[in-house]
Each structure stands twice: as C-alpha cells, then as structure tokens.
Amino acid sequence: MIPALNDAPRVPPAGTQHYALLQAFQRGERLTVGVALQQYGVYALSQRVGDLKRRYGWPVQSRMVKTNGGAVIAEYWL
Numbered sequence: 001m002i003p004a005l006n007d008a009p010r011v012p013p014a015g016t017q018h019y020a021l022l023q024a025f026q027r028g029e030r031l032t033v034g035v036a037l038q039q040y041g042v043y044a045l046s047q048r049v050g051d052l053k054r055r056y057g058w059p060v061q062s063r064m065v066k067t068n069g070g071a072v073i074a075e076y077w078l
Helices: 017-026 033-040 045-054
Strands: 061-066 072-077
Touching: 017 033, 017 045, 033 045, 033 072, 045 072
Parallel strands: none
Antiparallel strands: 061 072
16 A cells, blocks of 8 residues: 555554664664664665655655765665
8 A cells, every 4th residue: 555645654564674674764873775784684775765655655865875985875864
C-alpha cells in the first residue's frame, strides 16, 4: 500500500530493517551504507530508504558526501 500525500507516516513492523533504520533516523543518526551494514545489518540501504519514503511516507533526505579516501557516498537522515 502506498500512502497518500496527506497521510501521516506509518511505522514499519518492529523487528524489520525498515523499523531499525527508522529508529536510528529518529535518534538523529545520519547513515551511510557502511554504517548501516555494520550497525544494523542492512546491505541495501538505498532500497530500504526508498521503502521508508514510498511505502511508509517518511521524508528521508540524502546528500552525497566525500569520504577521507576520496570516494563519494550517499548519506541519509530524517
């Protein structure tokens, strides 16, 4: 089910990767693929973030950041 634009965001089921990521975002964490993998066991962060946006209605934001090694990666936050 895709939420309507005026619907309030829904909370994903407890125990899911979506729920763990939402809890992290609500605590103010900014996540990258490496952090999500290490701390939450999430391999496909961009897909889970897309789910949080489309399926559950959360306004997750992102930007590209440069690492100390020079790589450019996505960072996500709420």
